[in-house]
Amino acid sequence: MEIARKFKNTFSMVPMFGWLSGALAAVLVEYFLGYNYISLVLGLPKIPVLFGTLIMLKTPIMIPSVLAYDLIVYIIPVLTVAKLTAPATNKIAGSLEKIPIWLSTIIHLVLFYGIMHLWAGINDYRLLVLKLTMVSIILTISINVINGYQGEFSCSHPGFMAVGAYVASILTLVLFVNDKMFGQALLPAELGPWLFPFILIAGGAVAALSSLIVAIPSFRTRGDYLAIISLAFMFIVKSAIENMNFIGGARGMSSQPDYASLPVIFCWTILTIWIVHNFVTSIMGKALNAVRDDEAASESMTVKTKKTKIIAFMFGAFWAGVAGGLFAHILRFINPGTFSIQRLAEILAMVYFGGLNSIIGSIVGAVSISLLGEALRPLELFKWIIIPLILIFVMIYRPYGLISFKEINVKKLFRSKNK
Amino acid sequence: MRKIAFLLVVAVAFVMVFAFSGCGDRETVIKVGINAPLTGDIPKVGEGTKYAAQMWLEDIEKAGGLEVGGKKYKVELVIEDNESKSDSAVKANTKMITQDDVLVIVGPQSSAQAVPAGEVANNYKTTMISPWSTNPATTLDRPYVFRGCFLDPFQGPVVANFIIEEFGFTKAAVLYDVASDYPKGLAEVFKAAWEKKNGAGSIVAYESFTTKDTDFSSQLTKIKRSGAQVLFTPQYYNEVPLIVKQAKDLGWTGPIVGSDSWGSAETVELCGEPCYGQFFSSHYAAAGAKGATKEFIDRYNKAHGYIPDDVAALTWDALRLAQQAIENAGELTGKIETDRTAVRDALAKVKDFAGITGNMTFTEEGDPIKCAVIVKINDKGEYEFYKSVCP
Known part of the structure; x- marks a missing residue:
């Protein structure tokens, strides 16, 4: 306890900018020295991906080497650089406080992206895991709007995701790719990456419209009934796609162009966080929370409950559709089986693990469940015992998830710790 | 601060001692x-x-x-x-x-x-x-x-030709899972091959279900009424036993023919006697190899x-x-x-x-x-080689 307190004291004056510099130093160390020096000396076959968890579980004899690697490459550089540069970074953070908050945020984000780019650049597996994790973040935040802020229990998210994925895939295949399913491309392929955002928005919009199919009949009810209707919607979408042969049916669609690069997905993730944050802290968001807590009371306080609920539901579905579009262009193959009950279980686990009514919570939930799922991969069957067990414990000790009912405060996050 | 630094040094030293034991060149x-x-x-x-x-x-x-x-x-x-x-x-x-x-x-x-x-x-x-x-x-x-x-476009005709040569039937029924790409694709290929030989309309019943369905009685009743002489069902080991048993219970007496997805050891174990005497196409036959x-x-x-x-x-x-x-x-x-x-x-x-x-x-x-192999499930429940069909 004493050590933890001392540790906290020593590092409490490091600002966010300082931590980011430390992380940058760590990835630079890995980038320049990781393969040829550090991992070679430690007897590791390669730079360990995902902090060596995979190697540790597969060949336990490597555990000391992996721990040494993590210590040398990550822990020591981050801590020493963060600590040593604290006076300088506090000064920078202080001057960043004076410029507009959006500019300071962008500076921090660019730095953060740089770190991720270097980290993921070392290995394509890291890149793929990072991309899919970010898609999970978008999905989790979007379902948090419905299951958290709106207080419903909706199960149709994989359905919205499927709609978004299929609409976006059809559009890119029809417009930019010569393929067997839709024939010649209608537009030159160079335009593709530029029009890709609009395609994603179109996918999201169709998903939002399709959410009306659930919303209009079912918002007369709450709770369990909505859960059942939304679950039915998910199955309807899946069966409908399975029976549509012109888009591949059960066989799925493949050869989507490779538009979902890391910067693209990163921008969309930040955009989601920003827009959803603004949405839930707006008057509409407050109204939504009022509806969640007591529908009758908020109605009497002039909140238009039905409109609020439907807009929030469509909003959540929109981002699920966008996430689906990105997902389809990462994997470059989709089939209806992908958007089934297993996906639903994953999304729900992420949102309830991370925390309801909180964007940070959603990010934490999405990142930890995705990374756990990857890190425990060598355990095969036991993975499916360990992850649910962790979930059960979280539900017992923190029934609303790890970080619930907490909003991001960017100003506080980036401020100088010089006191 | 000092304590932390000390601990770090100890940790590094400790880890190093063990880590270097695995040191060496990277061999191919x-x-x-x-x-x-x-x-x-x-x-x-x-x-x-x-x-x-x-x-x-x-x-x-x-x-x-x-x-x-x-x-x-x-x-x-x-x-x-x-x-x-x-x-x-x-x-x-x-x-x-x-x-x-x-x-x-x-x-x-x-x-x-x-x-x-x-x-x-x-x-x-x-x-x-x-x-x-x-x-x-x-x-x-x-x-x-x-x-x-081998691919489905080869396997489908093999099964169709086998049934025609072996039994001389002209009317067949198909029961398949519409939500799974393998059964669906194979059902389509089989239908095309059968109709090429026996003319349009010779597939008298073309029934489907969805993955994880367990009750096939309505489809099987339709198939029985259609007057089909043989039933082709390209399903997996978890569905085949259900289909075969339910068909027998409804009074189906003709042969039921399957594809390579029947080849799992579980099929016979779960199905038992009703599956004896049925045929399927496969990659190899275990009994008599x-x-x-x-x-x-x-x-x-x-x-x-x-x-x-x-x-x-x-x-x-x-x-x-x-x-x-x-x-x-x-x-x-x-x-x-x-x-x-x-x-x-x-x-x-x-x-x-x-x-x-x-x-x-x-x-x-x-x-x-x-080549494809036609396998017969014999009276002991073994997969017996019956015939080999080459392209």
């Missing part, structure tokens, strides 16, 4: 990746794949490694679970190629995973052999992707206590193919990109490979030309 090891559904919907398929791969490794180790260009190399298996999910299969392939530096990948088995995973393998120019995937898209326009089995095939079956049976199904046999063949390709690749340079391409070129050149599921030669697309 031949790594073979296995991408199998160890958990998820079809764990039995994953199990068969894993066991066959381990048996193969045993053989290699007994021989002291693989000999390439006059030098012996150690062989390692990298077995990854794809949870029978397509995104997980893609992740597993990416990990094996970029992190583990595998030379060849065997798997995934199901088409839903093999199609996207094949894209990854082809992009990274790594040879992948899917032993069991029958979807044409798996190997289409992908020079680095091969398969170990000879030579290398029998040797493989006996070894597998001894080690794991049951007769291997076609997935295990096809995986075995895929691994042996990979082995031959590596051996024929000439020399390993240690540069993984060059070696992978050398293995791919060697594999494409393999002619008349004698596998336990038949002789194989690859076409331009990476699909093998090989």
Whole structure:
């Protein structure tokens, strides 16, 4: 306890900018020295991906080497650089406080992206895991709007995701790719990456419209009934796609162009966080929370409950559709089986693990469940015992998830710790 | 502060002492990746794949490694679970190629995973052999992707012709899962082949259901009323017993014919007597097998206590193919990109490979030309060789 307190004291004056510099130093160390020096000396076959968890579980004899690697490459550089540069970074953070908050945020984000780019650049597996994790973040935040802020229990998210994925895939295949399913491309392929955002928005919009199919009949009810209707919607979408042969049916669609690069997905993730944050802290968001807590009371306080609920539901579905579009262009193959009950279980686990009514919570939930799922991969069957067990414990000790009912405060996050 | 620094130093020292014990040069090891559904919907398929791969490794180790260009190399298996999910299969392939530096990948088995995973393998120019995937898209326009089995456009006509020659029937019924790509594709091919021989309208009932359905009585009643003489149902081991039993209960007396997906050891175990006497097309027949095939079956049976199904046999063949390709690749340079391409070129050149599921030669697309086997489930519940049909 004493050590933890001392540790906290020593590092409490490091600002966010300082931590980011430390992380940058760590990835630079890995980038320049990781393969040829550090991992070679430690007897590791390669730079360990995902902090060596995979190697540790597969060949336990490597555990000391992996721990040494993590210590040398990550822990020591981050801590020493963060600590040593604290006076300088506090000064920078202080001057960043004076410029507009959006500019300071962008500076921090660019730095953060740089770190991720270097980290993921070392290995394509890291890149793929990072991309899919970010898609999970978008999905989790979007379902948090419905299951958290709106207080419903909706199960149709994989359905919205499927709609978004299929609409976006059809559009890119029809417009930019010569393929067997839709024939010649209608537009030159160079335009593709530029029009890709609009395609994603179109996918999201169709998903939002399709959410009306659930919303209009079912918002007369709450709770369990909505859960059942939304679950039915998910199955309807899946069966409908399975029976549509012109888009591949059960066989799925493949050869989507490779538009979902890391910067693209990163921008969309930040955009989601920003827009959803603004949405839930707006008057509409407050109204939504009022509806969640007591529908009758908020109605009497002039909140238009039905409109609020439907807009929030469509909003959540929109981002699920966008996430689906990105997902389809990462994997470059989709089939209806992908958007089934297993996906639903994953999304729900992420949102309830991370925390309801909180964007940070959603990010934490999405990142930890995705990374756990990857890190425990060598355990095969036991993975499916360990992850649910962790979930059960979280539900017992923190029934609303790890970080619930907490909003991001960017100003506080980036401020100088010089006191 | 001092205490923290001290602790850090102790930790570093401690870790270093142990870590350096594993120090040494990076030697060239031949790594073979296995991408199998160890958990998820079809764990039995994953199990068969894993066991066959381990048996193969045993053989290699007994021989002291693989000999390439006059030098012996150690062989390692990298077995990854794809949870029978397509995104997980893609992740597993990416990990094996970029992190583990595998030379060849065997798997995934199901088409839903093999199609996207094949894209990854082809992009990274790594040879992948899917032993069991029958979807044409798996190997289409992908020079680095091969398969170990025949395709549905071949299997469908084989079954149709067999029924016509064997029984002389003219009216057939089909019952298939519309939500699963393999049964659906095969049902369509069978229908086309049957109608080509017997004229339009000779498929008198073309009924479907959805994955995880367990009650087929309404479809079977329709089929019975349609006056069909034979029922073709290209389903998996979890559905076949239900369909066959329910059909018998409804008074169906004609033969029920299936496809290679019946080949699992579980089919007969779950189905019992109603399945005796039925036919299906497959890659190999366990009962009455000879030579290398029998040797493989006996070894597998001894080690794991049951007769291997076609997935295990096809995986075995895929691994042996990979082995031959590596051996024929000439020399390993240690540069993984060059070696992978050398293995791919060697594999494409393999002619008349004698596998336990038949002789194989690859076409331009990476699909093998090989014979199909018609299997009869005999009175003891064994899969007995009945007839062989070659292209």
